[in-house]
Amino acid sequence: MIRVGIVGGTGYTGVELLRLLAKHPECDLVTITSRSEAGRPVADMFPSLREHVDLVFVEPDPATLKGCDLVFFATPNGIAMRQVPELLDAGVKVIDLAADFRITDQSVWEHWYGMDHACPERLPEAVYGLPEINREAVKQARLVANPGCYPTAVALGFLPLVEQGLIDLDYLVADTKSGVSGAGRKASVPALMGETGESFKAYAIPGHRHQPEIRQTLARAAERDVGLTFVPHLVPMIRGIEATLYARLKSTDRDLQALFENRYRDEPFVDVMPAGSHPETRSVRGINHCRVAVHRPLDGDVVVVTSVIDNLVKGAAGQAVQNMNLMFGLAENTALDQVALSP
Amino acid sequence: MIRVGIVGGTGYTGVELLRLLAKHPECDLVTITSRSEAGRPVADMFPSLREHVDLVFVEPDPATLKGCDLVFFATPNGIAMRQVPELLDAGVKVIDLAADFRITDQSVWEHWYGMDHACPERLPEAVYGLPEINREAVKQARLVANPGCYPTAVALGFLPLVEQGLIDLDYLVADTKSGVSGAGRKASVPALMGETGESFKAYAIPGHRHQPEIRQTLARAAERDVGLTFVPHLVPMIRGIEATLYARLKSTDRDLQALFENRYRDEPFVDVMPAGSHPETRSVRGINHCRVAVHRPLDGDVVVVTSVIDNLVKGAAGQAVQNMNLMFGLAENTALDQVALSP
Amino acid sequence: MIRVGIVGGTGYTGVELLRLLAKHPECDLVTITSRSEAGRPVADMFPSLREHVDLVFVEPDPATLKGCDLVFFATPNGIAMRQVPELLDAGVKVIDLAADFRITDQSVWEHWYGMDHACPERLPEAVYGLPEINREAVKQARLVANPGCYPTAVALGFLPLVEQGLIDLDYLVADTKSGVSGAGRKASVPALMGETGESFKAYAIPGHRHQPEIRQTLARAAERDVGLTFVPHLVPMIRGIEATLYARLKSTDRDLQALFENRYRDEPFVDVMPAGSHPETRSVRGINHCRVAVHRPLDGDVVVVTSVIDNLVKGAAGQAVQNMNLMFGLAENTALDQVALSP
Amino acid sequence: MIRVGIVGGTGYTGVELLRLLAKHPECDLVTITSRSEAGRPVADMFPSLREHVDLVFVEPDPATLKGCDLVFFATPNGIAMRQVPELLDAGVKVIDLAADFRITDQSVWEHWYGMDHACPERLPEAVYGLPEINREAVKQARLVANPGCYPTAVALGFLPLVEQGLIDLDYLVADTKSGVSGAGRKASVPALMGETGESFKAYAIPGHRHQPEIRQTLARAAERDVGLTFVPHLVPMIRGIEATLYARLKSTDRDLQALFENRYRDEPFVDVMPAGSHPETRSVRGINHCRVAVHRPLDGDVVVVTSVIDNLVKGAAGQAVQNMNLMFGLAENTALDQVALSP
Structure with a gap:
C-alpha cells in the first residue's frame, strides 16, 4: 500500500x-x-x-x-x-x-x-505530468507538476498536428470553455450562481496563466516556438472543459482522422471519436478521459479540433492519480476505470 | 396604428x-x-x-x-x-x-x-435587415430579410475591422456559442434538458447555414470575398449568444478601441464596452443591444473581439421590431428601450 | 417628480x-x-x-x-x-x-x-406593505415595511382561505422553493454555483425568520393565531419563488376557484389561473405578478395552492415600487407593466 | 456469471x-x-x-x-x-x-x-422491490416490480414513523421535487431545456400515478389505510429527487433521530444524516443511497422528513441492480459502491 x-x-x-x-x-x-x-x-x-x-x-x-x-x-x-x-x-x-x-x-x-x-x-x-508526452519520465519522477486543466485539453488536441509539423505554428487559436468548478471553492461574488448562472462570457482575453504553459508544451513538441492565442470562457455548468482549436494546414492531403487515431491508439485515456463527431463534456463527466474529434470545415485548409475533458478529473485529480499509478508501477488506470455519469 | x-x-x-x-x-x-x-x-x-x-x-x-x-x-x-x-x-x-x-x-x-x-x-x-449596415435601405424596403442570430453577433463584431481593411481577410475565425432557445421550440430529443443541461459541445463543424450568410455580409463590407471558419456551440442556458472573433492584424499601430467607438457612436443598439471589458450575455438578456469589446491579447498582432446579444431579441424578434420601426418612420427604439434582466 | x-x-x-x-x-x-x-x-x-x-x-x-x-x-x-x-x-x-x-x-x-x-x-x-391587504394604509404611510419574498408568495396563496375561515388553522403547511438570488449578492461558499448548481435541498427546517412574518399576516387575516409549518428550499435557478400550500378544508362544498377569483378580481398584480393550472416561475420572470392556482387533489378534503412570484420583483423591488406608487398617488402599476421574460 | x-x-x-x-x-x-x-x-x-x-x-x-x-x-x-x-x-x-x-x-x-x-x-x-421492507421476499422472487422514483424517496422517509404508529395517518403530506430526467428521454416540448430550464413548477396536483403506489406501501406498513396528499414538482436540474414529508405527531416525547438511526442501522443504502442536517440531492448523485434527515420545526408537534435519492439510481436502475444482487445471492452492494459525484 x-x-x-x-x-x-x-x-x-x-x-x-x-x-x-x-x-x-x-x-x-x-x-x-x-x-x-x-x-x-x-x-x-x-x-x-x-x-x-x-x-x-x-x-x-x-x-x-x-x-x-x-x-x-x-x-x-x-x-x-x-x-x-x-x-x-x-x-x-x-x-x-x-x-x-x-x-x-x-x-x-x-x-x-x-x-x-x-x-x-x-x-x-520536476516532470510535467502529461503522460501522453512524458510517460517514461513520470515513471521515474520524484516530483511531478500536474498540468493545468485548459493546458491538458488544448495540448491533447493540438499534439498530433504539432508533432507532425502539419500546421502553421505561428498562428494557433485555442478557444476554450470551462465549467465554474474551475474557479475553485472560494467565497467570491463573481462565482456566485447569481452571477454565473444562465450567462456566458469570455474572460482574461488580454492574457491568462495557462497560455505560457500551453506554449511550453507545444513548443517542446514542435521543437520551436509557437504563436498561440488563448481565450478562456465561463460556461454555466459545474464540470467540464471544451477546447475548440483552429490552425491552418500546410497541406490538405493528409488523413487527419488516421493521424489522430494512430497517435492515440495506445493511450488509455484519449479517445479519438469517429469522423464527424462532436464530443460533449458530459460524455467525460467524472472520468479521466479526453475525447477529441478532428474536422476540416467545408473541406478547406483549416483544421478544427474539439477536445473535451472533465476539468476536475483529467484536468486535475484524475490525472494526478494517473501520474501516481505510473510513479508507483501500478496499472495506469487503477481507480480510474469508471463510466461517465451521463445524463 | x-x-x-x-x-x-x-x-x-x-x-x-x-x-x-x-x-x-x-x-x-x-x-x-x-x-x-x-x-x-x-x-x-x-x-x-x-x-x-x-x-x-x-x-x-x-x-x-x-x-x-x-x-x-x-x-x-x-x-x-x-x-x-x-x-x-x-x-x-x-x-x-x-x-x-x-x-x-x-x-x-x-x-x-x-x-x-x-x-x-x-x-x-429583399433588404438584409441589419440596420447597422442597411439602415436607409430598410427604411425604403417592402421586404426585409431579418438576419440570423449568429450572423448578427458575428457581423457586428467584425464590421469595423473589415470595413477599414485592417485584418487578414483570408482567415477569419468565429467561435460562437448559443443558448438552447436558438434550436427552437420543437419536440426533439437533442434539445431535451436531459441532453443539453450541464454539458457543452461544438456542433455543425463541417458546415453551418449561417456561414454563407456571414460571409456575404463581410464580403460586401470588404468589397471582396473573405475566408471564414465558423463553429457554433451549444451552451446550457436558455438565451444569449456570445461570439469570440479572431483575426490577424495587418498592423498593430491602430487604436482599435477608438475605431470601434467611432464606428458605433451613433448606433442606438451597439454598445462598445470600455477597453478591457468582457461582456456577459446576461447584460443583454431581454434587450435589443449588442455589446462588444475589442482586445489585442499580449499586445500581439491578433485581434480578438467578443460580442454578445440576446438571440431572441437582437438575434430575432427585437431586430425585426427595429426594422419595422425603420420601415414605418418611427423612432428606431420604439418598444425596444427596456433594461436587461440581470441577474 | x-x-x-x-x-x-x-x-x-x-x-x-x-x-x-x-x-x-x-x-x-x-x-x-x-x-x-x-x-x-x-x-x-x-x-x-x-x-x-x-x-x-x-x-x-x-x-x-x-x-x-x-x-x-x-x-x-x-x-x-x-x-x-x-x-x-x-x-x-x-x-x-x-x-x-x-x-x-x-x-x-x-x-x-x-x-x-x-x-x-x-x-x-410602520405599515406592512402588502397592498392586497393594506392598500389604504400604504397610501397614508410614511414608513412601509416591504414584505419578505416567501411571505408574499405564501400570504397571497393562503389569504382567501384564511379570510373565509375555510381551513383548519392549527395546521398549515407551506413548502416553499426559491432561486439562489434570494440569498443575496455576498461572497459566500454556499452560494457558489459549484455548490448550488444541479442540486436541490431544503434548508432552515428547524426555523426560518419568515415563519413569524407569515404567521403574523395570516393571524391578522384570521383574527386568531395560526399553526404554520414553513420549510424553504433552494432551487438551482436564479429568480423565482414557488410556494405549495397545504391545508385541510372544514368542508368540501365551497367553490374554491370562484373564491380565489372573487378575492383577487380587482387586484392588478394577482392572477388567479384557470382551474387545473400549474403556474411556472418563469411566467412571472421580471414582473410584479403573483400567479396562483387552487386544487383539491383527488377531490378530497385537502386544499393545495401553488403560488409563484419573482422573488426580486413582487418579492422585493417591484412590490417596493408598487408601494411607492400608492404612497404618492400614482397609478399602482406605473413602471410595473412589463411582460414576463419567457422563455 | x-x-x-x-x-x-x-x-x-x-x-x-x-x-x-x-x-x-x-x-x-x-x-x-x-x-x-x-x-x-x-x-x-x-x-x-x-x-x-x-x-x-x-x-x-x-x-x-x-x-x-x-x-x-x-x-x-x-x-x-x-x-x-x-x-x-x-x-x-x-x-x-x-x-x-x-x-x-x-x-x-x-x-x-x-x-x-x-x-x-x-x-x-410480483414482489415490490424495495429491499428495505421486502428483502427476504426479493431474494426468493422470480418477478420483481422495481419501485417508482418518488415512491422510493417518500416511503423511505415515512416508514419509521408509520411502522411505529407515531403520526396521524389520516393526513400525510409529501411535497416532492424531481430533476428532469424523471420525465424520460422522449421528444416532447414540455421537456425541452427552453421550457424547463430556469423555472420551477408543481405538476399533476389533481392526481399522480405514484400516489396509489406510495399509499399501498405505507398502508402495508401501517396495517391500515392512510390519507396521503402527494404533489410532485419539476426542478431545473437533471438528476435527483428530494421529498419533504409532513405529518403530525401523536406525541412529542419520542427521540426521532434515534428512531430513524435504529430503523436503518443495518441498511446498506439508507443513510440517516446527523441531527440538524439538510441533505442535498448532489450528495447522492450517481449512487444508490437515500439520505434522510428528520426534524421537528420549532420543537412543535409536526415532524418533517427530508429524503434525497438519485432518481436514476436508487429511484430506478441502481435499485434494480440491488434487487438483482439479492435475487442471485450476491453481496447486496455489488457494483453499487461508488462515491457520489459532487460537485
Whole structure:
C-alpha cells in the first residue's frame, strides 16, 4: 500500500482526489491537512464522502507528511514550492496539482504568477505530468507538476498536428470553455450562481496563466516556438472543459482522422471519436478521459479540433492519480476505470 | 396604428415578438396564425402573455393578412417564400424572420437549405435587415430579410475591422456559442434538458447555414470575398449568444478601441464596452443591444473581439421590431428601450 | 417628480430596484449610497444599467437623503432602523426592503433577528406593505415595511382561505422553493454555483425568520393565531419563488376557484389561473405578478395552492415600487407593466 | 456469471442500467433490444459507454431472452406485462423497471394506468422491490416490480414513523421535487431545456400515478389505510429527487433521530444524516443511497422528513441492480459502491 498524504483538501480538487483515492486499492490515505478546517471530519464538510472517508482535517505536520510515500498538494499556487524541497529530501514523492512547477523557465513563471519562486533549483527535476508526452519520465519522477486543466485539453488536441509539423505554428487559436468548478471553492461574488448562472462570457482575453504553459508544451513538441492565442470562457455548468482549436494546414492531403487515431491508439485515456463527431463534456463527466474529434470545415485548409475533458478529473485529480499509478508501477488506470455519469 | 399580422407564432421567436409588440404603442396586432394551434388562445399557450395578448391562434387566412400593413413570418425556413409574393403584390410589407430571403445568390441558398427557392425573382428586392449596415435601405424596403442570430453577433463584431481593411481577410475565425432557445421550440430529443443541461459541445463543424450568410455580409463590407471558419456551440442556458472573433492584424499601430467607438457612436443598439471589458450575455438578456469589446491579447498582432446579444431579441424578434420601426418612420427604439434582466 | 434616494444599492434587490426606477416616469433618482463602492459608477458594476443609470455610488450623506421625498433601504437587516427616525422626522418617506419593521411585536423581532431593535417606538407606525391587504394604509404611510419574498408568495396563496375561515388553522403547511438570488449578492461558499448548481435541498427546517412574518399576516387575516409549518428550499435557478400550500378544508362544498377569483378580481398584480393550472416561475420572470392556482387533489378534503412570484420583483423591488406608487398617488402599476421574460 | 438481457434500453433508465452493469463483476450482458434503434451500436447512441459496452441494439428475440437468467424491462408502462408470463414460464427471472407490477390491486392499476392489465394472474407473484421492507421476499422472487422514483424517496422517509404508529395517518403530506430526467428521454416540448430550464413548477396536483403506489406501501406498513396528499414538482436540474414529508405527531416525547438511526442501522443504502442536517440531492448523485434527515420545526408537534435519492439510481436502475444482487445471492452492494459525484 502506498502511504498517501494530501496537503490542502478543502477545495474541489481536493474532494475529487478523495473521491478517487477512496476507491484506490493500493492507496492508504494517511493524512489530509487544512489550517482552516483542522479538527473537522472530512465527511462532515463533504457528505458525498460519508462511509468512504473517515479522516479528520488536521494542521499540517511535517513529520506525518515525511512518513508518507507520496504527498499531493491541492493548495493554492505558491504553497507547494515552500514545502516540497524538505519532502523530497526526506524521500517523499510529490505531485503538485497547483502551478508551482509547471513552467520550466523561472522568469516566465515569476512574471505570470507575480511572486518569486521559492525553490528554482528544483524546477529542472520536476516532470510535467502529461503522460501522453512524458510517460517514461513520470515513471521515474520524484516530483511531478500536474498540468493545468485548459493546458491538458488544448495540448491533447493540438499534439498530433504539432508533432507532425502539419500546421502553421505561428498562428494557433485555442478557444476554450470551462465549467465554474474551475474557479475553485472560494467565497467570491463573481462565482456566485447569481452571477454565473444562465450567462456566458469570455474572460482574461488580454492574457491568462495557462497560455505560457500551453506554449511550453507545444513548443517542446514542435521543437520551436509557437504563436498561440488563448481565450478562456465561463460556461454555466459545474464540470467540464471544451477546447475548440483552429490552425491552418500546410497541406490538405493528409488523413487527419488516421493521424489522430494512430497517435492515440495506445493511450488509455484519449479517445479519438469517429469522423464527424462532436464530443460533449458530459460524455467525460467524472472520468479521466479526453475525447477529441478532428474536422476540416467545408473541406478547406483549416483544421478544427474539439477536445473535451472533465476539468476536475483529467484536468486535475484524475490525472494526478494517473501520474501516481505510473510513479508507483501500478496499472495506469487503477481507480480510474469508471463510466461517465451521463445524463 | 400599424396593422400587424404574424404568421407562425408558436415558437420562441413568435412569443418574443408578441412580448415586444404587446407594448408597442403604434402597433395594432390584428392576427396570429398557426395551423396546429388554431382556436387556442395565445395566452393559454404562453401564460406570460396573460392580460397582454388576447388573440386566438387562427388558420392562415390570405384576406386577413392582405388587410395588414405589415406581416411578420416567424415560420420555419421555406414557408415565407411561398406566401410573400402575393402579400407584396397586395401592398403589404413583410419581415421574414426565417432565412428565405437572407442569401442573395439563389444557388448558394438552394445548396445550403436543400430546396428550390419558390420566388427567386424577389430576392433582389429583399433588404438584409441589419440596420447597422442597411439602415436607409430598410427604411425604403417592402421586404426585409431579418438576419440570423449568429450572423448578427458575428457581423457586428467584425464590421469595423473589415470595413477599414485592417485584418487578414483570408482567415477569419468565429467561435460562437448559443443558448438552447436558438434550436427552437420543437419536440426533439437533442434539445431535451436531459441532453443539453450541464454539458457543452461544438456542433455543425463541417458546415453551418449561417456561414454563407456571414460571409456575404463581410464580403460586401470588404468589397471582396473573405475566408471564414465558423463553429457554433451549444451552451446550457436558455438565451444569449456570445461570439469570440479572431483575426490577424495587418498592423498593430491602430487604436482599435477608438475605431470601434467611432464606428458605433451613433448606433442606438451597439454598445462598445470600455477597453478591457468582457461582456456577459446576461447584460443583454431581454434587450435589443449588442455589446462588444475589442482586445489585442499580449499586445500581439491578433485581434480578438467578443460580442454578445440576446438571440431572441437582437438575434430575432427585437431586430425585426427595429426594422419595422425603420420601415414605418418611427423612432428606431420604439418598444425596444427596456433594461436587461440581470441577474 | 418624486425625488428618490437608495441606501445600499449593490445587492440584487438594489440593481432590480434600479432597473424598475430607471424607467419610472415620475421618479428622479437623486442618490444611491454604498460605503464599499463609493466613487464607482453604478453602470460599471452592473453593465445591464449602461445608458439607463448614470449615477455614481456615494458615501451615505444625511443631508442628501433628507432632501429626498422617498428613501428606499436595500440594506442588510439592522441598518434601516438606525437611520429611519431621523429621515421620518425630516419629512422623508421610507420604504425598507429589509426586515427591520416587518414584525410588530418587538420581542418576536429581537428573538428572530438576534439584536435589539433600535427604534421600537416606530414599529406601530410602520405599515406592512402588502397592498392586497393594506392598500389604504400604504397610501397614508410614511414608513412601509416591504414584505419578505416567501411571505408574499405564501400570504397571497393562503389569504382567501384564511379570510373565509375555510381551513383548519392549527395546521398549515407551506413548502416553499426559491432561486439562489434570494440569498443575496455576498461572497459566500454556499452560494457558489459549484455548490448550488444541479442540486436541490431544503434548508432552515428547524426555523426560518419568515415563519413569524407569515404567521403574523395570516393571524391578522384570521383574527386568531395560526399553526404554520414553513420549510424553504433552494432551487438551482436564479429568480423565482414557488410556494405549495397545504391545508385541510372544514368542508368540501365551497367553490374554491370562484373564491380565489372573487378575492383577487380587482387586484392588478394577482392572477388567479384557470382551474387545473400549474403556474411556472418563469411566467412571472421580471414582473410584479403573483400567479396562483387552487386544487383539491383527488377531490378530497385537502386544499393545495401553488403560488409563484419573482422573488426580486413582487418579492422585493417591484412590490417596493408598487408601494411607492400608492404612497404618492400614482397609478399602482406605473413602471410595473412589463411582460414576463419567457422563455 | 448471470446472463442478463435488457428490453428497451434507449431511455435514461436504460443507459443508467448499462453504466452500472458494465462494471458488475458477475453480470454477462447478453442482449439489449430496441425496435427503433436495432442495428445501432449502443456506444454510438451513448458515447459515455464507449469502451465499456460493445453491444448493438437488436430487435427483440424471444429465444435470446429465454436464454437469459434475468431480463430487465426498461420499457414504457404496458410492455412488460405482455412478455413477462412467457419468460417466467421459461424459468427466466424478471425485474420490471416500469409500473406494470407495482400495484397489487388490479382495478386500482387499471384506473391509474388507463389500460387493461394483460396478466393480472401474475400480480400476486410480483414482489415490490424495495429491499428495505421486502428483502427476504426479493431474494426468493422470480418477478420483481422495481419501485417508482418518488415512491422510493417518500416511503423511505415515512416508514419509521408509520411502522411505529407515531403520526396521524389520516393526513400525510409529501411535497416532492424531481430533476428532469424523471420525465424520460422522449421528444416532447414540455421537456425541452427552453421550457424547463430556469423555472420551477408543481405538476399533476389533481392526481399522480405514484400516489396509489406510495399509499399501498405505507398502508402495508401501517396495517391500515392512510390519507396521503402527494404533489410532485419539476426542478431545473437533471438528476435527483428530494421529498419533504409532513405529518403530525401523536406525541412529542419520542427521540426521532434515534428512531430513524435504529430503523436503518443495518441498511446498506439508507443513510440517516446527523441531527440538524439538510441533505442535498448532489450528495447522492450517481449512487444508490437515500439520505434522510428528520426534524421537528420549532420543537412543535409536526415532524418533517427530508429524503434525497438519485432518481436514476436508487429511484430506478441502481435499485434494480440491488434487487438483482439479492435475487442471485450476491453481496447486496455489488457494483453499487461508488462515491457520489459532487460537485
